[in-house]
Amino acid sequence: xxxxxxxxxxYNPINMKAHVFVSLKKTVLxxxxxxxxxALKKMGYQDIADVRQGKFxxxxxxxxxxxxxxxxxxxxxxxxxxxxxxIEEFQYRIxx
Amino acid sequence: xxxxxxxxxxYNPINMKAHVFVSLKKTVLxxxxxxxxxALKKMGYQDIADVRQGKFxxxxxxxxxxxxxxxxxxxxxxxxxxxxxxIEEFQYRIxx
Numbered sequence: 765x766x767x768x769x770x771x772x773x774x775y776n777p778i779n780m781k782a783h784v785f786v787s788l789k790k791t792v793l794x795x796x797x798x799x800x801x802x803a804l805k806k807m808g809y810q811d812i813a814d815v816r817q818g819k820f821x822x823x824x825x826x827x828x829x830x831x832x833x834x835x836x837x838x839x840x841x842x843x844x845x846x847x848x849x850x851i852e853e854f855q856y857r858i859x860x
Numbered sequence: 861x862x863x864x865x866x867x868x869x870x871y872n873p874i875n876m877k878a879h880v881f882v883s884l885k886k887t888v889l890x891x892x893x894x895x896x897x898x899a900l901k902k903m904g905y906q907d908i909a910d911v912r913q914g915k916f917x918x919x920x921x922x923x924x925x926x927x928x929x930x931x932x933x934x935x936x937x938x939x940x941x942x943x944x945x946x947i948e949e950f951q952y953r954i955x956x
Contacts, residue, residue: 813922821896845899
């Protein structure tokens with residue numbers, strides 16, 4: 765990804781965004797996804813084999829934060845606040 | 861993206877997956893995101909400027925569906941079933 769803004773000594777004048785995706789672990793039943801899947805089948809969408817639902821969070825970071833700090837902060841929030849580690853797993857992506 | 865499986869005449873022996881992301885339009889208030897944001901601030905995470913929450917769906921397509929058909933099916937489902945066009949917008953991505 766190329767940066768379209770000026771960056772001076774690592775200072776980032778534009779708010780970075782991060783996307784955090786939280787989904788149920790593969791081994792955990794997803795009744796909401798199953799409901800959507802059976803509704804789709806009844807509506808005539810026959811090409812779907814399975815549906816699982818998850819959550820995502822668009823996190824805007826404060827201006828001036830560098831990418832390393834952003835990574836650390838977002839991972840910590842995803843792990844400690846947004847995800848229930850017993851039944852969920854997360855992925856995240858920083859973009860600027 | 862490179863395909864790691866054999867594909868004969870467009871027949872895809874592996875179930876493709878699609879990810880559909882549904883989020884509130886930028887102009888629509890997101891009280892749930894605001895709540896998460898203020899909770900994070902109270903917990904000491906000071907580098908966050910904003911949080912918005914959305915949903916995502918992992919859709920597994922039936923075996924043998926080609927990519928063009930998959931694209932059409934997933935876009936139709938995202939537009940007509942998973943998204944409320946008044947307040948939400950969607951993005952999707954097919955991966956195999």
